[in-house]
Amino acid sequence: MSALTLRGLTVRRGACPVVDAVDLSVAPGEVVGLLGPNGAGKTTLMRGALGLIAADGVSSLAALPPRARARAAAWLPQNREIAWGLSVAxxxxxxxxPHGRGGTPADRAAIQGALAAMRLETFASRRATALSGGEQARVLIARALAQEAPLLMADEPIAGLDPAAQIATLELFAQLARDRRAVLTSLHDLNLAARHCTRLVLLDKGRKVADGAPRDVLSKTNLASVFRLDAALIETDAGLVIDPRGVLA
Incomplete structure (x- = not known):
C-alpha cells in the first residue's frame, strides 16, 4: 500500500503551472529524494500534496480530513524559525x-525516542529559542519524528546542519524506511541523495523528468540538461559519486 499517491498533481500561479501534471507514489520502506534546481517545484509539489495550497489532480493525502492527514504524514517545512519560548521537550x-492530549505512555515514549534520535536529551529542558540555528533544526526534526506518522515529508531537512548531523539525519531516514515507514525529502546535495535515498525523482520546470534508481536518475545526460553540470559519475565501494567538472553554457 502506498503512503502517498499523486496523479496529475498540478499547481498554478496564475495561468502558469509551477507543478505540471506530476504522478508520484511513495511506498513504505522507501526514502525518495526529490531533486531539481531552484524553482523546479519541489516545495510546491509537497505543499500541494499535503493540501496546504490549492492544487488540481489527485493527492491521497489532500483528500483526508485534517486530523487524519496529520496522522498519515508528518511535515517538516523549510522554515526553521522557532517563535515560541517552549522547552525543547x-x-x-x-x-x-494529532493523537490527542492525553500524555499517555505511548506519547512519552515517542517524545523520548525522538529526542534520543536527534541527540537532544541533554537539551530537553532548555528553551528552544536559545539554541543555535542548527540545534533548532534538529528540534523540529524531532517534533516531526514524535508524530510517528507512516510518511515523513521533509523539505530541505539537512540545510543548516553540520556535515555529521546531515549524515546522521539521512541515516535516520534510512532507519525509518527499514522500519517500514516512508520518507519523501527534497535535497540539493546530489552525492548525499545518491548515497542515502533508495529512489530519486528529478523535477525541472515543474515537470517530472526522471524517477528511479540513483545511478539512473543522476545520469550524465540528466545532470547536463537539468543542472547544467558537466560531471563524471564514479562508482566507489561507498556508492555513486558525482564529480562536477564544470558548468555548461
Whole structure:
C-alpha cells in the first residue's frame, strides 16, 4: 500500500503551472529524494500534496480530513524559525497533538525516542529559542519524528546542519524506511541523495523528468540538461559519486 499517491498533481500561479501534471507514489520502506534546481517545484509539489495550497489532480493525502492527514504524514517545512519560548521537550511534544492530549505512555515514549534520535536529551529542558540555528533544526526534526506518522515529508531537512548531523539525519531516514515507514525529502546535495535515498525523482520546470534508481536518475545526460553540470559519475565501494567538472553554457 502506498503512503502517498499523486496523479496529475498540478499547481498554478496564475495561468502558469509551477507543478505540471506530476504522478508520484511513495511506498513504505522507501526514502525518495526529490531533486531539481531552484524553482523546479519541489516545495510546491509537497505543499500541494499535503493540501496546504490549492492544487488540481489527485493527492491521497489532500483528500483526508485534517486530523487524519496529520496522522498519515508528518511535515517538516523549510522554515526553521522557532517563535515560541517552549522547552525543547515541550516543543517536540507538539508532534503528538494529532493523537490527542492525553500524555499517555505511548506519547512519552515517542517524545523520548525522538529526542534520543536527534541527540537532544541533554537539551530537553532548555528553551528552544536559545539554541543555535542548527540545534533548532534538529528540534523540529524531532517534533516531526514524535508524530510517528507512516510518511515523513521533509523539505530541505539537512540545510543548516553540520556535515555529521546531515549524515546522521539521512541515516535516520534510512532507519525509518527499514522500519517500514516512508520518507519523501527534497535535497540539493546530489552525492548525499545518491548515497542515502533508495529512489530519486528529478523535477525541472515543474515537470517530472526522471524517477528511479540513483545511478539512473543522476545520469550524465540528466545532470547536463537539468543542472547544467558537466560531471563524471564514479562508482566507489561507498556508492555513486558525482564529480562536477564544470558548468555548461
Amino acid at each position: 515541550d516543543l517536540v511534544a507538539l508532534g503528538r497533538l
